[in-house]
Amino acid sequence: MEAVQHFVLVHGACHGAWCWYKVVSLLKLRGHRVSAIDLGASGINPKRLDEIVSISDYVQPLMEFIDSLNQEEKVILVGHSYGGISISLAMEKFPEKILVAVFVSAYMPPYKSPPGTLILEYFNSTPVESLLDCQLTFNQGLENPPTSAIFGPEYMKTTAYKHCQLEDLELGKTLVRPTGLFLEDLSKESLLTKEKYGSVDRVFIMCEEDEVMKEDLQRMMIQNYQPKEVKKISEAGHMVMLSRPREFSQTILDIAVNYK
Structure with a gap:
């Protein structure tokens, strides 16, 4: 019999807790606790993007949730x-x-350099034309990196949701919201340390047909930042939790077996 675990699920840019709805159901059916978090100005979080002025504001719901847990409670954190x-x-x-x-x-940042370096690497290696109808905002001027972004419907259809069923694409198109990128905040030194961030075991799940976070970028992070374990979901696109929920859920359950 599986030990009951508490999974905390954290969405990516433009999304919200809603994108985990299939995985939440599957994990709960197996008897586990599951918490899917809406970050600032995401999902049904009531704040507007212009009220989220820093990365701290954006992640505050996650920080408050983990802080609220009993001191002895430990979670499996999925991003x-x-x-x-x-x-x-x-x-x-x-x-x-x-x-x-x-x-x-x-994004699996190192502790030796600011997390923003990894985001800049993504934008520098991604041709602008491949972003199709995504909308980027440049509040610091066009000579500086973008300050916020939202997926466009064509980009979602052909790239992010390429492997998803039509109803999940339509759900996503209805619910996506713009996300701040906070590169100024994330370019500061010492945001992550070896003593704290570096002390937590990391596992990376590769999605081998992801056209948002390309395989080359995934492999670069794995090679350079050395997670404890790597899992692969073959033929999986970016929104793997929607397109392959059963396989994805089993993958994180297999990971959880080693951590109690």
Whole structure:
């Protein structure tokens, strides 16, 4: 019989807790506790993007949730895509409350350089034309990196949701919201330390047909930042929790077996 675990699921850019709805159901059916978090100005969080002025504002709902847990409670923290940044900051603040951090085709930053470096690497290696109808905002001027972004419907159809059923694409198109990128905040030194962030075990789940977080970027992070374990979901696109919920749920359950 499986030990009951508490999974905390953290969405990526433009999404919300809603994108985990299939996985939440599957994990609960197996008897586990599951908490899917809406970050600031995301999902049904009531704040507007212009009220989220820092990365701290954005991740505040996650920080407050983990802080509210009983001192002896430990969770399996799962971050998707841009959610890798969010869970990294939570690992730094609450290393003692996290059994393992699972990066799902996600930004997995090093502690030796600012997390923003990884985001800049993504934009520098991604041709602008491949972003199709995504809308980027440049509040600091066009000569500086973008300050916020939202997926466009064509980009969702052909890239992010390429492997998803039509009804999940339509759900996503209805519910996505713009996300701040907070590169100024994330470019500061010492946001992540070896003593805290580096003390939490990390597992990376590769999505081998992800056209948002390309395989080359995933492999670069794995090679350079050395997670404890790597899992692969073959033929999986970016929104793996929607397109392959059963296989994805089993993958994180298999990971959880080693952490109690």
